[in-house]
Amino acid sequence: xxxxxxxxxxxxxxxxxxxxxxxxxxxxxxxxxxxxxxxxxxxxxxxxxxxxxxxxxxxxxxxxxxxxxxxxxxxxxxxxxxxxxxxxxxxxxxxxxxxxxxxxxxxxxxxxxxxxxxxxxxxxxxxxxxxxxxxxxxxxxxxxxxxxxxxxxxxxxxxxxxxxxxxxxxxxxxxxxxxxxxxxxxxxxxxxxxxxxxxxxxxxxxxxxxxxxxxxxxxxxxxxxxxxxxxxxxxxxxxxxxxxxxxxxxxxxxxxxxxxxxxxxxxxxxxxxxxxxxxxxxxxxxxxxxxxxxxxxxxxxxxxxxxxxxxxxxxxxxxxxxxxxxxxxxxxxxxxxxxxxxxxxxxxxxxxxxxxxxxxxxxxxxxxxxxxxxxxxxxxxxxxxxxxxxxxxxxxxxxxxxxxxxxxxxxxxxxxxxxxxxxxxxxxxxxxxxxxxxxxxxxxxxxxxxxxxxxxxxxxxxxxxxxxxxxxxxxxxxxxxxxxxxxxxxxxxxxxxxxxxxxxxxxxxxxxxxxxxxxxxxxxxxxxxxxxxxxxxxxxxxxxxxxxxxxxxxxxxxxxxxxxxxxxxxxxxxxxxxxxxxxxxxxxxxxxxxxxxxxxxxxxxxxxxxxxxxxxxxxxxxxx
Numbered sequence: 306x307x308x309x310x311x312x313x314x315x316x317x318x319x320x321x322x323x324x325x326x327x328x329x330x331x332x333x334x335x336x337x338x339x340x341x342x343x344x345x346x347x348x349x350x351x352x353x354x355x356x357x358x359x360x361x362x363x364x365x366x367x368x369x370x371x372x373x374x375x376x377x378x379x380x381x382x383x384x385x386x387x388x389x390x391x392x393x394x395x396x397x398x399x400x401x402x403x404x405x406x407x408x409x410x411x412x413x414x415x416x417x418x419x420x421x422x423x424x425x426x427x428x429x430x431x432x433x434x435x436x437x438x439x440x441x442x443x444x445x446x447x448x449x450x451x452x453x454x455x456x457x458x459x460x461x462x463x464x465x466x467x468x469x470x471x472x473x474x475x476x477x478x479x480x481x482x483x484x485x486x487x488x489x490x491x492x493x494x495x496x497x498x499x500x501x502x503x504x505x506x507x508x509x510x511x512x513x514x515x516x517x518x519x520x521x522x523x524x525x526x527x528x529x530x531x532x533x534x535x536x537x538x539x540x541x542x543x544x545x546x547x548x549x550x551x552x553x554x555x556x557x558x559x560x561x562x563x564x565x566x567x568x569x570x571x572x573x574x575x576x577x578x579x580x581x582x583x584x585x586x587x588x589x590x591x592x593x594x595x596x597x598x599x600x601x602x603x604x605x606x607x608x609x610x611x612x613x614x615x616x617x618x619x620x621x622x623x624x625x626x627x628x629x630x631x632x633x634x635x636x637x638x639x640x641x642x643x644x645x646x647x648x649x650x651x652x653x654x655x656x657x658x659x660x661x662x663x664x665x666x667x668x669x670x671x672x673x674x675x676x677x678x679x680x681x682x683x684x685x686x687x688x689x690x691x692x693x694x695x696x697x698x699x700x701x702x703x704x705x706x707x708x709x710x711x712x713x714x715x716x717x718x719x720x721x722x723x724x725x726x727x728x729x730x731x732x733x734x735x736x737x738x739x740x741x742x743x744x745x746x747x748x749x750x751x752x753x754x755x756x757x758x759x760x761x762x763x764x765x766x767x768x769x770x771x772x773x774x775x776x777x778x779x780x781x782x783x784x785x786x787x788x789x790x791x792x793x794x795x796x797x798x799x800x801x802x803x804x805x806x807x808x809x810x811x812x813x814x815x816x817x818x819x820x821x822x823x824x825x826x827x828x829x830x831x832x833x834x835x836x837x838x839x840x841x842x843x844x845x846x847x848x849x850x851x852x853x854x855x856x857x858x859x860x861x862x863x864x865x866x867x868x869x870x871x872x873x874x875x876x877x878x879x880x881x882x883x884x885x886x887x888x889x890x891x892x893x894x895x896x897x898x899x900x901x902x903x904x905x906x907x908x909x910x911x912x913x914x915x916x917x918x919x920x921x922x923x924x925x926x927x928x929x
Contacts, residue, residue, distance in 0.1 A: 384721065385717050385718070385721055387713075387714050387717050388714070388717055388718040388721055389678050389679075389682050389714050389715060389718045391428070391676045391678045391679040391682075392678060392679050392682035392683070392715060392718050393718060393721075393722065394418075394420060394424060394428060394679075395428050395431070395432065395676070395679040395682070395683065396722055396724075396741070397418055397420070398414060398418060398420070398425065398428050398429065398432070399432070399437070399447075399451070399741045399742055400740060400741065401414055401417045401418050402414070402438070402445065402447050402742065403447070403740060403741065403742050403743075403744060403745060404417075404552060405417070406745050407446060407447040407742070407745035407746065408444055408445065408446050408447070409444070409445055410443050410444050410445070411425060411426065411429065411443050411444075411445060412443070414429070414445060426674075427673070427674060427675075427676055428676065428679065429445050430671070430674045430675065431674075431675050431676045431679050431680055432679075434667050434671060434675060434680070435450075435680055435683065436448055436450040436451075437450055437451040437683075437742075438451070439757055441757075446757075447742045447745060447746055448916065449746055449749060449754055449916040449917070449919050449920040450915070450916055450919055451741065451742040451746065452742065452743060452746050452747075452919050452920055452922070452924075453687060453919055454683070454686045454687065454738055454741050454742070454743075455512060455738055455739045455741065455742070455743035455923075456690075456919065456922050456923060457686055457687050457688075457689045457690050457734060457738070458686075458689070458734040458735075458736065458738040458739060459496060459739075459922075459923045460654075460690045460691040460922075460923075461689045461690055461691065461693060461694040461733070461734055462487070462496070462694070463648070463651060463691065463694075464485065464487070464496060464599075464609060464610050465485070465496050465497050465923050466691075466923075467641075467644050467645060467648055468485055468497070468599065468610065468612070468641045468644065468645075469485070469497045469499075469923075471637050471640050471641045471644065472484070472485055472497055472499050472612060472637070472641075473499045474637070475499075475612075475614070475633065475634065475637040476499035476500075476501065478633065479614060479630060479633060480501060481501060481614050481615065481616050481620070481621075481630070482498070482499060482500045482501050482614070482615045482616070483498075483499045483612065483613065483614055483615070484497060484498050484499070484509070484612070484613045484615060485497040485599075485610050485611070485612055485613075486520075486522045486610060486611050486613065487609070487610050487611075487736050488517075488522075488526040488529075488608075488736075489514060489735070489736040489737060490534075490537065491516070491517050491534065491537055491538040491541055492514045492515055492516055492517055492523075492551070493514070493515050493517055493520050493522045493523055493526060493611070494512065494513065494514050494515075494736045494737075494739055495509055495510070495511050495512065495513050495515075496511060496610065496736075496739075496923075497511065497923070498510065498511055509553060510553075510743075510744040510745070510747045510748055511739070511743060511744065511747040511923065511924055512739035512740065512743035512744040512747060513553035513744050514551060514553060514740065515551060515553055515554055515588070516548050516551050516554065517538070517569075518538075518542070518565070518566075518569040518572075518587075519548065519554060519584070519587040519588050520584055520587070520588070520594070520596075521582045521583055521584035521594040521595055521596035521611075521613050522582065522596045522611035522613060523569070523572075523582070524569065524572040524573040524575070524576035524582040525576045525581075525582050525596055525597075525598045525608060525611050526608060526611065527569070527573040527576070528573055528576055528577040528608070529607060529608060539566065542561060542566055546560035546561045546562075547559075547560055547561070548561075553744070554588050554589075555588070555589050580597065580598070581595060581596060581597050581627075581631060581634075581635075582595070582596045583595050583596075583623055583626065583627070584596075585623040586618070591617045591618050591619070592615070592617055593615070593616055593617065593618055593621060593622070593623050593626060594613045594614065594615040594616070594626075595613065595614055595623075595626040595627065595630060595631055595634065596611045596612065596613040596614075597611070597612055597613075597631070597634050597635055597638045598610075598611050598638070599611065599612055599638055599641050599642060599645070600642060601645065602642070602645050602646040609645075612634060612637065612638050612641065613634075614626065614630050614634050616630075650692075651691045651692040652691075652692050653690075653691070653692030653693050654690050654691045654692055654693070664677050664680040664681050664684070665677070667680065681705075681707055681711055681715065682714075682715040682718060682719075684705050684707070685701055685705060685707070685712055685715040685716065685719070686719070686724070686734065686738060687705075688700070688701045688704035688705050689733070689734050694733060695728060695731040695732070695733050696731060696732055697730055697731050697732075698712060698713055698716065698730075698732075701716065701732070716732055720732075722737075723735060723737045724737050724738050724741075746920065747920075747924045749920055749926060750926060750927045750928070750929065751772070751785070751873070751881075751882060751917060751926055751927065751928045751929075752772060752785045752786035752800075752929065754913060754916045754917050754920060754926070755772050755786050755873075755882075755884070755913045755917075756786050756788070758909050758912050758913050758916075759771075759772065759786060759787075759788045759884070759909070760788050761909070762788075762886075762905060762906070762909040763788040763789075763790050765905060766886060766901075766902060766905055767790055768790055768886045768887070768888050768892075768902075769787065769788065769789045769790045769798075769886065769887065769888075770787070770788050770884065770885065770886050770909075771784055771786065771787045771788075771798065771811065771884070771885050771886075771887070772784070772785050772786040772787070772873070772882055772883070772884055773785060773809075773811040773812075773815070773882065773883055773885070774815070774881065774882050774883075774928050774929060775806060775812070775815040775816070775819065775823075776803070776806075778823070778827070779806060779816065779819055779823030779827060780805065780806060780827045781803040781804060781805060781806055781812075782803065782804055782805075782806050782809055782811050782812045782815065782883075783801065783802070783803050783929070784798055784799070784800050784801060784802045784803075784804075785800060785882070785928065785929045786800060787799070787800050804862065805830065805832065805862070807827070807829050807836075807837065807843055808832050808836050808837075808858065808861045808862045809858060809861075809862055809868065809870075809885075810855075810856040810857060810858040810868040810869055810870035810883075810885050810887075811856075811868070811870045811883045811884075811885045812883075813846065813847060813850050813856035813858060813870070814850060814855070814856045814870045814871065814872045814880065814883035814885075815872075815880060815882075815883050816843075816847055817847040817848075817850040817851045817856070817872075817880070818851070818872065818879065818880035829843060832861065832862055832863070833860055833861060833862070833863065833864050835859065835860045835861045836861040836862075837861065854871065854872070854907070855869060855870065855871045855899075855903050855906070855907070856869065856870050856871075856883075857869045857895060857898055857899060858870075859890065859895055860890060865889050865890050865891070866887060866888075866889065866890065867887065867888060867889070867890040867893070867895065867898065868885050868886065868887035868888075869885060869886060869887075869898045869899070869902050869903060869906065870883045870884060870885035870906070871883065871884055871885075871903065871906045871907050871910045872884075872910065873910055873913055873914060873917070874914060875917070875918075875921065876918050876921055876922070881928055882928060884906055884909065884910050884913070885906070886902055886906065
């Protein structure tokens with residue numbers, strides 16, 4: 306962080322009139338994650354998602370319903386007097402990083418947000434302390450732990466957990482991509498994607514926001530719009546005719562006109578009549594989709610989400626979608642609705658604990674660099690979750706350990722930003738919470754998650770570290786990530802390399818958790834005079850690995866090479882990868898490896914697993 310800093314505003318106070326942080330207003334009135342403000346009284350129009358100080362916006366209800374929105378344009382709304390300014394700015398920084406794909410330099414954040422550099426430094430230092438971002442030189446990267454905010458919304462919503470297995474099964478049956486979406490005011494936001502791996506594949510991510518009129522789900526959600534909803538949509542269309550504010554879709558090549566608007570109105574009427582909707586290359590040429598609504602249980606159930614099958618014209622025409630895929634999509638949706646009817650009420654999971662104590666301790670440790678009001682405000686979002694969809698102010702205060710007054714100001718701020726919606730005496734999260742880092746992070750891989758943790762480990766132990774997975778046959782390991790140390794003599798292995806599993810510490814850890822068939826189905830060639838080649842002795846070695854929690858292999862792969870490895874487990878507890886370090890046998894004895902390196906490896910594996918489990922809760926995290 307730079308040593309020189311400009312004077313700062315006290316935490317929670319409104320910025321002084323002399324602070325030059327421009328108000329930037331997204332042209333989309335009330336669109337999720339779009340409207341931003343800075344200093345009251347100055348206005349500048351910016352690109353959607355470009356947030357500076359304050360995001361003024363309307364609110365949404367549960368599962369993306371429209372609730373009771375404020376229909377005034379963003380520039381007409383004032384920041385509530387009790388809103389927490391540092392929290393508004395912190396959300397702005399997170400949105401800028403999200404719009405940039407997850408990474409920006411500190412100077413880039415300063416330019417994009419319009420905030421003072423000292424403010425950006427303090428915000429990013431606080432977010433780093435929370436594990437939501439990490440630094441790589443002057444660059445700031447979103448970290449997987451930030452996904453816990455989106456996970457809070459997804460688990461409170463329950464739809465991803467209940468409906469995703471049906472969507473995945475349909476994708477496998479049809480060999481086509483299947484998505485689930487919820488309404489977010491006059492847009493739609495994805496909550497699940499089951500994509501096919503092809504040369505021509507879809508690039509939409511969980512959390513991406515699309516304009517309703519250019520999608521198949523949009524007309525279905527629009528069948529439930531009120532007159533105020535339609536008015537807001539028309540104002541947004543007039544202000545942003547090329548959809549420049551929706552960064553997940555290509556901009557229109559022309560400015561939409563009244564004919565385009567009327568076409569959407571017509572599609573909405575047809576969707577109301579037929580119960581399904583079609584996107585025939587509205588987003589881009591070649592992309593087609595068909596959608597069917599998933600309704601809540603009970604008579605007159607509202608549309609809670611929309612399931613879509615997405616393809617391209619080289620595989621299906623729009624007519625094919627209606628005649629071939631629509632019947633099977635409808636069958637899958639009926640199964641989803643049966644799932645919703647049969648699902649028992651959720652048992653509330655454990656709320657976060659001791660967050661107030663943690664933020665207080667962090668403030669004491671870091672002093673002025675830690676913005677306690679930002680950290681406390683962000684913890685409020687994590688109070689929600691499975692079985693905690695609607696919370697009163699008192700329940701939020703109890704779940705986080707924050708004072709009622711502190712929780713109340715945070716909720717006021719989030720309502721202003723459109724992240725929380727009031728429902729009587731209770732509050733719910735809105736789909737807009739997914740705009741806080743979820744889209745870029747939903748595409749992360751296990752090697753990407755592990756890399757920064759491995760770099761920290763390498764810098765501490767001064768030895769190279771590697772991550773590997775087991776081949777399908779169980780005969781080899783494949784290296785998926787590596788951080789080398791600067792030594793004259795070091796282990797030289799590149800990502801993608803394969804080695805025999807039975808003769809490596811990485812392989813032993815993976816084999817110890819593999820099925821009996823994989824452990825015994827292969828031959829064990831001798832690579833050195835120390836290599837275990839007897840299957841019974843290997844079985845005994847694997848039993849020892851399971852008991853002690855690590856593997857130490859001494860000169861079995863190569864003379865003079867000693868290595869030690871520990872497991873990386875998925876959310877079910879299954880070992881899916883292993884982490885190791887290797888060195889020349891002269892540098893450390895086996896006893897020293899067990900005493901000095903195993904604890905370091907184990908603690909690093911635990912940090913990797915924490916991020917891995919957070920990222921994998923509602924997304925698929927590839928292992929390679």
